[in-house]
Amino acid sequence: MDFFKIIDQLSEVDADVLGRFNSRRAVFGSLGTAAKRSALAATPLFLGALFQKAYAGTAATGVEVLQYALALELFEQDFYAKVKASSPYANASAADKAAIDQIKKHEDSHVTLLRGAISGLGATPVTGVTFKAAVFAGLTTFKTGAAATSQLGIAQLLEDTGVRAYKGRAGELLGTDLLTVALQIHSVEARHAAKIRDMRGQRAWVNPADDLAAHPVYTSGVTTGSTPAAFGLVVPPYTAPSPVENNTTQSNVDIKAGLGATYTASDAAAAFDEYLQVAEVLDNSRAGGLIGA
Amino acid sequence: MSDTLRPTDSQSPQPGQPLLARIKRRSFFMYAGATAGATALVLAGCSKDTSTPSSATGNVSFGTGDASVLNYAYALEQLEAAFYAKVAALTVSPLLAAEVPYFAKVATHEAIHRDFLRTAINRDFGGTIIPDLTPKFDSIDFTKRVKAPADTKLGILDAAKAFEDLGVAAYNGAAKLLKSPVYLGIAGQIVSVEARHAAYVRDLILPGSFATNEAGDVLGFDRQLAPAAVLTIAQNYVEQTLNGSTIGQ
Structure with a gap:
């Protein structure tokens, strides 16, 4: 599994992920040579630490x-x-x-x-x-x-x-x-x-x-x-x-009759x-x- | 047919492009919203419409905290509801016969979202609600079902697609700003x-295009946009000046 690809994917759905990793440069820089990078990247411990730091508390x-x-x-x-x-x-x-x-x-x-x-x-x-x-x-x-x-x-x-x-x-x-x-x-x-x-x-x-x-x-x-x-x-x-x-009550508000307008049960449920x-x-x-x- | 729509604004580079097609998420994040794509959209929404009512001027501030996020959602639902209400009120609709009742239902859903958010904000955050927005739909041609390549304005389906995709990206991007699980739950129920x-509307335009799949989109993941990026686009459809700088703070 290519973990850096995953980070790239995460960075696409979570634009701030690289910021959380102190920037891509810092992550890569701290890892040294390319060979060292790929060796480390294949280590679950490394990845776990990276993610736990990135998503600390969650x-x-x-x-x-x-x-x-x-x-x-x-x-x-x-x-x-x-x-x-x-x-x-x-x-x-x-x-x-x-x-x-x-x-x-x-x-x-x-x-x-x-x-x-x-x-x-x-x-x-x-x-x-x-x-x-x-x-x-x-x-x-x-x-x-x-x-x-x-x-x-x-x-x-x-x-x-x-x-x-x-x-x-x-x-x-x-x-x-x-x-x-x-x-x-x-x-x-x-x-x-x-x-x-x-x-x-x-x-x-x-x-x-x-x-x-x-x-x-x-x-x-x-x-x-x-x-x-x-x-x-x-x-x-x-x-x-x-x-x-089919619920027509949201947050204790009657959607059918409690909004200042009248809506059908079907519309109230579908919305x-x-x-x-x-x-x-x-x-x-x-x-x-x-x-x- | 109405002939009051403004003439082509020659300054606008392809202003009739579907809104989000020109907005690349990467660009948004790289340039904090000040992208060429966003600029084109701003231009697209600029109009020389002289019928601006005096009541529509002024700034709209969203406040802070969960109230600001709900007000932000309320602003977007106001826009969507106004758009679909205008479509539903057309005496001559360019939509296909089967689409008319479908759009009427969507109009009702959006009106419910708008009315519900107004009710919830007034109940839980009295005095913080934003005013009624004055919509500005002069970049939409309500006589067209979809725009032709040479058209400078959006057709009804193009605009509906833009509003819906924008709404999804807005809820997805703003949800993490909420502090209360109750409001998060509601946002999830609406989005x-x-x-x-x-x-539905994307498939009407191009069968099989039900999910966003434009350049910059990640396969299988919907867009998420921060309030500033969303309001840059939404501003094109509102007379008042929207100030979302404190949303979620």
Whole structure:
């Protein structure tokens, strides 16, 4: 793994990262010759020290959130890899295939950066988070037919879950640059969700008229159990159910009637996406039921 | 059709370019916002419009702390809401039939964001709210769905794409300035809806372009811009002078 490439990538998503490293010149200068540089760069200890200095104070919490994000990105990456190797995809239109290819590339990029950042923080990136092969085998169409058995139906659920999942842990990164990076991924997941929804003939945003509106991905609560520890994740305790996507109250304000204008419940719900806690995301009714060998 | 739109400003180098296409993130960071791209945008937004209402003059200061970040978001939502309200009010729309109801929905979402932020700021930070902004949309041709290569003004879809991508970059860049997890949560709830809007309108312009992928963008990562960079662009669409120098401090 090329750690300097990772720093370069980080510097692109976090413009201040090199400033945090006292400037690239200082980092490179302190390392001496090129040969010494590459030898040192391959040392996890060196990288860990570099990142911990750069993100002092945020490393402990940050790495746990990044591991969770990586687990979900690996899951999505494997799903799209399976899609691309399947016959329904092979028979899809060129435009639809191109969209899936693009989304897959984005997930690859997320995985690469998160792995690099986690390694840099001195931790071992989670591995082996895959989409259950037996469930995938039941996805017999690309986008037609029942949503539950179409690849894009599941893709929509995964992307909308991802959007909710990143929101669920943003607060732990409050005030840090890792928050910015997480949000730069979060909004791309929302773009994916919008694109998949459009390909399926659904509106770009979550709303009560969605064909999948009743799916647990759009509700909340832990219903059938969840095993975050199985992936080695250290996660915050689950408290009460998160708001459902049809929620029309934000920060104790009634969006329908409390804003000096009247809005429908559908619009009030659609204007805000909602978060999910880890235990809810990994509930067997949601991603938890789809992760496995 | 309205014929009141200003004539081409020959001083503006390709002013009808989509806003962010000319803004390279690297350049922004390297030159602290004073880039050639940003300058072109400033020029693009300059107008000789003589209809400036007197009520629209003056400075808008955003204050400090979380109130300033919320006011900053409120300013951007005011602009977006005003733009979409104008689109929704067109008696003759250049949009395709299927796009009209979609844009009406987006107009409602943005109005909700605006009204919600105003309500929250007044409740939690009484007396700090910024005034109503007077929008200046003379660099947008509301009779065009998308601009033709030779056009100097943005079409409706071009402008919508620019506003949505700018909004996403603004929320992404300002989130770390917030001190309260409550407001961070709200920002996160809004920004993903903006990203959905952005993906939709980008695909209308060019199928498959749902994510930003211009030169300088990092594959798979949305842009993030500091308030100063965002307001340099937003200033082109507001009569008042926006002063965001203390946002988040």
